[in-house]
Amino acid sequence: MALPKDPRQKMINIMYLVLTAMLALNVSAEILNAFNIVNDSIVTSNKSLADKNSFIYSQFDEQMKDNGPKTAPFREKALQVKKISASMYEYIEDLKKTIIDASGGLDEHGDIKSKSDLDGPTRIMENNKKGPELESKLTELRKQLLSYVDPKKKDQFEKTLPLKIEVGKSNDGHGGGPKTWTTYHFNMVPTIAAVTILGKFQNDIKNSESAIIDDLFRQIEASSFKFDKVRPFVSLNSKNLMVGQTLTANIAVGAYSTTVNPTIIVNGQSIEAKDGLGTVNIPAAGIGEKTITGTITLPSPNGGAPESYPFSETYNVGASTTSISADKMNVLYIxxxxxxxxxxxxxxxxxxxxxxxxxxxxxxxxxEYVVTVTSPGKAVINVVANVDGKTKSLGQKEFRVKRVPDPILKVGANKGGSMKAADFKVQGGLRADLEDFEFEGVKYEVVGYRVGISAKGKEYQEGDATSAYFPGNVAASIRALRPGDEVFFENVKVKGPDNVVRSMPSTIFKLN
Structure with missing residues (x-):
């Protein structure tokens, strides 16, 4: 009496691939919303798995009534599996609450206030060492769960048990080598992402618990099974699909025998069952919520009238949710x-x-991508992907292309206008600073200018500079400046990161 786990696990694996691909991004509102959708789907899946597992535990109790001595050892192991799984599940639930509290808690609607907060998950999981502790506990739980498996099947369960503790192949992006498990999953990820990842581990626990207790239940002599109630079971590969993808649904009754193939009707179509399980493939079409409905009909074990059980399961079909975002702003700079x-x-x-x-x-x-542009105006980024073996256009986005803004001319920390004579005299030349710019480390080079000095009681003096430094022929005049004197800068030329020489407006410093 067991349900195959491959389709459900495929669904969770698809969700997890999406999460790991997003963790390094500059997260937009659309991506945060996508995490909400995935998290809600995992929560729903966990509830379904909890109901299914509860049903299996109840069947152990039913078997105790008919065959207590044979059932008791397996039931005792199943209850131990239930206990350690529930303990780990609650531990992760507490971790979720801790991270949410560290990120500002919940609002009046019960939603996370700061879904995009990066500090809370990093501080709790890395700095406070909850990540390594979680890794250790999950590793120990997997070891314990495998100890309840039939020794003959242990190698198989080693490969297929959903609960796995492993680090992806990506490194830190700076040649620093592979990441730790904690860094890979929780370093600088948004709160909603951390909560979703923890929900995924809870889902792995529920799936693994289900696999173990199913195996324990199978070890009770199948011929002695007597079920007094059954129910439909529908497992979807995903509840959220893009147009063009395929919905796969595995349908069976909650307690079934591989020797009896039920009659299955899905959306009016008859589905062939094999080993008690029916599988239907439905192309995803039309955006919005869809419903898969039908009935499962089983022959009566005592030769009476067949019994039918209706089922209904919803899923969502959405358009491609491609995200293209400039890490600095919606502008590309030449x-x-x-x-x-x-x-x-x-x-x-x-x-x-x-x-x-x-x-x-x-x-x-x-x-992560790097874009270089050469001409002002507009540029369009087009995104494609390999979806189900076909190249599919996922969308495009237009960006403005601009030159890096002009710098501000300064002598010392002053931008022109009034300046103390004593401060001016100790400076070595003219600077061109880029202020309040999104990119760090972008600099301008002063390549030339004409400086004029108007000092009281003295002749007007000029000098031409070929670098940022004051020209030598006016150095003595600059050292002799006094309050009331004026210094003019004209024909200023600067060179920016695009290696284009720009002319800057004239500026004047009035000394006091």
Whole structure:
């Protein structure tokens, strides 16, 4: 009396691939919403698994009535599995609450206040060492669960048990080698992502618990099974799909025998059952919530009239939720390496690629790209992906292309106008600073200017500079400046990161 776990596990694996592909991104509102959808789907899946597991535990109790001595050892092991699984599930639930509280708690509607907060998960899981502790507990739980498996099947369960503790293949992106398990899952991820990942581990626990107790139940002599109630069971590969993807549903009764094939009707279509299980493939079409309905009919074990059990399961079909976001802002700057983050919900990052008109785009990591542009105006980034073996366009986004803004001319910390004579005299030249710019480390070079000095009681003096430093022929005049004197800068030339020489407006300093 067991349900195959492959389709349900495939659904969870697809969700997890989406999460890991998104963790390094500059998260937008659309991505946060996508995490909400995935988290809600995992919560729903966990509830369904809890109900299914409860049903199996109840069947152990029913078997105790008919065959107590044979059932008791397996039931005792199943209850131990239930206890250790529930303990770990609650431990993770407490971790969720701790992270949510560290990120500002819940609002009046019960939603996370700061879904995009990066500090809370990092502080709790890395700094407070809850990540390594969780890794250790999950590793120990997996070891305990495998100890309840039939020794003949242990190698098989080692490979298929959903609860796995492993680190992905990505490194830290800076040549620092592989990440730790904690860093890979929780370092600098948004709160909603951390909660979703923890929910995924809870889902793995529920699935693993289900696999173990199913195996224990199978070890009771099948011929002695006597079920007094059954119910439909529908497992979808995903409850959220993109147009063009395929919905796969595995349908059976909650307690079934591989020697009896039920009659299954899905959306009016008869489905062939094999070993007690029916599988239906439905192309996803039309955006919105969809429903799969039908009936399962079983022959009566005592030769009476067949019994039918209706079922209904909903799923969502959505358009492609491609996310293209400039890490700095919705502008690409000429002469700079503009970082861009690209993701597509439901598609692994390695299957996504992008092109740009009016520039060049290079992939540097999972979901991370660098864009260079040469001409002001507009540029469009197009995103495609390999979906079910076919190249599919996932969307495009237009960006403005601008030159890096002009710098501010300064002597010392002053931008022109009034300045103390004593402060001016100790400076070595003219600077060109770029203020309040999104990119750090962008600098301008002063390549030339004309400086004029108007000192009281003295002749007007000029000098031409070929660098930022004051020209030597006016050095003595600058050292002799006094309050009331004026210094003029004209024909100022600066060179920016695009290597283009720009002319700057004249500026004057009135000394006091």
């Amino acid at each position: 002469g700079l390496q503009n970082p861009i983050s690209i993701s597509a919900a439901g598609v692994p990052a390695e299957q996504v690629s992008a092109t740009i008109n009016g520039g060049n785009i290079t992939k540097r990591g999972s979901g």
